[in-house]
Amino acid sequence: MKKLFATVCIILTGLPSIAEITEVLPTIPNDIKIEKRVYIAEDTTKPGVEIPIRILSPVTTKNPPEEGDFLDFVTTKEIKIGNKTYPEGTIVKGRVETVSKNFSLGVPGDILMANFTLDKYPLKGQIKKVGANRSIWVDPCFQIGILCLGAGVIFMPIRGGHAKIKEKEVFTVYYR
Amino acid sequence: MKKFFIAAMLMFCASLAPSFAASFTTPFNSDVIELKDIVAMQAKVSEVGVKILNKNEIEKRTIFRFDSGKSVNAHSSFRDREIVIYRGLYTLLDDENMLAAVLSHEISHSVESYEGAFRGYFTQVNYYWAPKKYEYMADKRAVDYMVGAGYNPVALIVVMNKAFSQTRYDWCSSHPLTSRRMMEVYEYIYKKYPQYLAKNEYKNHPYYVNFLLISKENRAKFQHKIETNSKMPVLYL
Numbered sequence: 001m002k003k004l005f006a007t008v009c010i011i012l013t014g015l016p017s018i019a020e021i022t023e024v025l026p027t028i029p030n031d032i033k034i035e036k037r038v039y040i041a042e043d044t045t046k047p048g049v050e051i052p053i054r055i056l057s058p059v060t061t062k063n064p065p066e067e068g069d070f071l072d073f074v075t076t077k078e079i080k081i082g083n084k085t086y087p088e089g090t091i092v093k094g095r096v097e098t099v100s101k102n103f104s105l106g107v108p109g110d111i112l113m114a115n116f117t118l119d120k121y122p123l124k125g126q127i128k129k130v131g132a133n134r135s136i137w138v139d140p141c142f143q144i145g146i147l148c149l150g151a152g153v154i155f156m157p158i159r160g161g162h163a164k165i166k167e168k169e170v171f172t173v174y175y176r
Numbered sequence: 177m178k179k180f181f182i183a184a185m186l187m188f189c190a191s192l193a194p195s196f197a198a199s200f201t202t203p204f205n206s207d208v209i210e211l212k213d214i215v216a217m218q219a220k221v222s223e224v225g226v227k228i229l230n231k232n233e234i235e236k237r238t239i240f241r242f243d244s245g246k247s248v249n250a251h252s253s254f255r256d257r258e259i260v261i262y263r264g265l266y267t268l269l270d271d272e273n274m275l276a277a278v279l280s281h282e283i284s285h286s287v288e289s290y291e292g293a294f295r296g297y298f299t300q301v302n303y304y305w306a307p308k309k310y311e312y313m314a315d316k317r318a319v320d321y322m323v324g325a326g327y328n329p330v331a332l333i334v335v336m337n338k339a340f341s342q343t344r345y346d347w348c349s350s351h352p353l354t355s356r357r358m359m360e361v362y363e364y365i366y367k368k369y370p371q372y373l374a375k376n377e378y379k380n381h382p383y384y385v386n387f388l389l390i391s392k393e394n395r396a397k398f399q400h401k402i403e404t405n406s407k408m409p410v411l412y413l
Contacts, residue, residue, distance in 0.1 A: 021388045024399050026370035066407055067316065068367040095368075098316045103306040110313075114320075124233070133292055135301045160302075 048176030051123060052076045053092050053116070060164045061109035061131065064099040071096060071113065073171075081121060081175055092118045092173070094127070105142060106134030108160030116173045125173035132161030209244050209263065218242040221261055224272060225279045231325040238286040240279065242266065248339055250278050252285035254300050259286060268339045270381075273322070273331035280318035280325075281332070285310070287317075307350040315357055316364050323372075329365050330378045333358050337383045337390075358387060359394045359412040366398075 053073040059065060073092040078085060095115040102109035108131035116123040138158050145152025218241070225240035238252075241260045248264040259282040261275075269275050288310065292299040303310050319329040340354040351357070365372055378384040388395075394412045401410050 021385065021392070023373075023388055023395070025374050026366050028370045028374050066367070067364060097320060098313050100309050100313055103309060105305040107302045107306040107309070112317075128291075130291065133298060133302065135305060136293060136298050139301045139305070 048124060048174035049079065049081055051079050051092070051118065051173050051175060052170050053094075053173060054170050055165050055167060058165060058167050059111065061099060061101055061111055061162045064101065064109075064111065065096050067096055067099055069096045070094065073116070075118075076170055079118070079175075081118075084119075086118065090118065092116055092123070097126070102131055102160040102162055104156055104159050106136070106138035106158055106160045108133045108135075109163045111163045111165065113165070118175065121175055123173040123175050125171075127165065127171050129163040129165055131163045134158055134160050214242065214244055217263070217266060220272075220275065221266075221279070224275050225259065225283070228276060228280055228283055228321050228325045228327075232321050234283065234287060234321075236287050236290045238283060250282055252282040252289070254285075254289040254296070254303075257286050257289060259283065265339055269335060270338075271331070273328045274335040274338075276322050276325065276327040277318060277329070277332035277335045280321040280327075281314050283321060284314035284317035288314070308346065308352045311351050311357070312360055315361050319361060319364055319369070323369055328372055328377055329361075329369060330372050330376055330384065332361050333365075333387055334378050334381055334383045336361070337387045353413075355390065355394065356412045359391060359398065359410075362387075362391070362395070363398055363410075 052075065054076055056072040056074060059071060065071065070093045073094055075086060075088055075090045075092060077088050079090070080086075093116065094113045097112040097114050099111050100109060110128065110130040112126060112128045114126035116125065138155050142152040142155040145155060221242045222240045225238070228234075229238065236257070238257050238259060241258055243260050243262045245262045246264045247262045248268065250259070250261040250265050252259050259279065261278060261282075265278065266275070269278070288303075289296045289299055292302075315332065318332055322329045322332065336354055336358050340351075340357075342354050343349055346353045346356075352360075376384070394410075397410045397412065400406075401408070
């Protein structure tokens with residue numbers, strides 16, 4: 001009887017903590033819907049309309065943007081899509097997909113941008129920039145240095161380069 | 177001098193062969209498996225894997241292999257660009273979304289293996305010295321790949337909570353704490369694909385409910401970040 005009473009007490013004290021599990025859900029615009037895509041073989045080799053773009057203000061992993069942020073690019077020449085013509089300097093939005101900082105022992109930082117849109121048209125292509133990969137020489141120096149009375153530790157603080165997207169760099173994305 | 181040089185070279189080469197396991201090698205007891213079952217599971221792994229590659233237009237070649245071994249594991253080989261999923265892990269997956277989650281994570285490693293000097297040879301060195309950075313990245317790219325292929329990315333949180341162990345600390349581990357990984361994925365989905373959380377098909381899945389239970393503190397930190405509009409990364413527990 002005592003055991004039964006103890007069990008009931010434990011269950012009752014445990015219940016409120018389970019009931020407390022709440023999740024603050026994100027608010028989403030009404031026009032976003034979850035679409036289950038149906039898999040069909042697609043010809044992805046078709047050439048599309050080439051759209052050369054450059055970033056409006058430079059980005060670096062030293063002061064990185066947040067993942068999910070949208071950054072502005074501009075077209076560097078006039079683009080024709082169907083009957084519509086977009087002049088040079090038209091804004092193209094690109095989303096920051098992943099950002100990671102540089103690390104010691106020469107590991108570089110990197111930034112990946114994709115999901116470009118031009119006037120609501122989704123564009124294909126991505127931009128991946130990786131900083132200077134110094135581990136190519138830091139790693140052998142570290143390994144060999146460790147064998148020489150641990151002298152390799154002096155190479156440990158050497159960090160890899162920051163990834164940068166410069167204003168003058170022109171990238172190509174595609175519309176198809 | 178020769179011996180010293182050889183020893184140095186051997187150490188260097190050994191450092192370039194790390195294992196990029198997605199999870200851990202917990203023993204898994206099960207009976208003998210029939211060939212037709214192996215064939216069926218291999219077909220499913222290949223189908224889902226290739227679907228992710230094609231739908232995301234990944235231009236790097238990768239193959240998928242099912243291994244009937246018992247370990248609760250999946251890994252991506254940098255040298256061969258081969259993704260192996262073991263039966264121990266496969267049997268823990270409830271649906272195709274979860275299989276896609278595991279494969280997407282490994283595909284992300286595989287794609288990374290192509291980048292850099294000497295056809296990606298030196299990317300291995302980066303993985304060796306900063307594995308956690310690349311694990312977080314692979315998790316996030318996995319979310320993108322899953323959404324790109326029409327899968328529900330919340331399954332990645334569910335499969336992590338179900339199959340990946342939780343070490344005390346991650347100082348000496350190649351993988352971050354699973355609780356941190358789950359929160360990073362949660363934050364990533366919350367920011368980029370909020371629709372999957374707002375209309376969450378895994379809302380009542382026991383392992384998702386369990387994730388909500390164990391991540392109360394971490395989610396409170398995240399909510400504080402959202403409310404204060406902070407750009408600082410949160411150190412999850």
